[in-house]
Amino acid sequence: MKTSVLSFIIGLGLFTSGLSLAQETPAAAPETLPAETTAAAVETIPENVKKLIPANLLPIGEFTSYYKQKSATIESTDGSQVNMTYFWFEPEVTAAEGETFPLVLVLHGTQGYAEPAYNLIRESVRKPNPAYILVPTLPAGQRWADPGKLKPVHSLPDAITLLKKMMAENPIDPARIYVMGCGTGGAGTYGAAQLYSDIFAAAVPIGATWNPKETDKMSTVALAAFHGSEDEFFTHYNSSDTITMVQSHGGTAFFTLFDGMKHDCNAANIYTPALWQWLFSQKKAIPEPTP
Helix, strand or coil, X not given: CCCCCCCHHHHCCCCCCCCCCCCCCCCCCCCCCCCCCCCCCCCCCCCCCEECCECCCCCCHHHHHHCEEEEEEEECCCCCEEXXXXXXXXXXXXXXXXXXXXEEEEECCCCCCCHHHHHHCCHHHHCCCCCEEEEECCECCCECCCCCCCCCCECHHHHHHHHXXXXXXXXXXXXXXXXXXXXXHHHHHHHHHHHCCCCCXXXXXXXXXXXXXXXXXXXXXXXXXXXXXXXXXXXXXXHHHHHHHHHHCCCCEEEEEECCCCCCCCCCCCCCHHHHHHHHHCCCCCCCCCC
């Protein structure tokens, strides 16, 4: 399949700049930080519940303390009860009667870092776009999803069960559920768009790989994929072919290639006002309940 390289200049009518920014530079601190949260409370887990041990308890790096560390007991796909650790950020404004907020699910990469989650708490992002942010932790040795049939090593189903629990317990808009991730988290993002297309309005896979043949369900999810031309872990051709295939199914999908960029999950030229404007404008058609 011929590689398709799209950009927000064409696809969104918005300008994405800074293609030659340094690849190893960490993101600047958010303009103004939200209120720092307190340490997590020690929980007592029943003996019949398996505690999933996170590979990394600092998934948002130095900004992890601005999220609440929590855990929830959920039913895993094999019917067993498991306790999953996650990090949670709530809108800083109180919902008015009947008001709901979007939710962004951030899937971290192999090293346990959820770079989109640092950028989502920047003042310029969170103030105009109040949203819940859910960062589940991946147990050591697990992956979110890969092309092909889900296996016991995959934790995406547990993350989705946790997501549904959060939706049931908080004023969340079911039409504005988004998923983002880089590397392994990006593969999980593609997996979420394919396997749980009924849930997500938009998906942002970064520096990720997927099988273009497994995209038939993605056409109902808006996708914006980003990749560095010099990515040393995942070739950009695979991701661009995946996006091209989604387009062939009639989906809304964009691919942006950053010339000279390596596998940089935290590149400032990814997390632009154009991305956030696009992401938070996506809405999914929710069927009306049957009378």
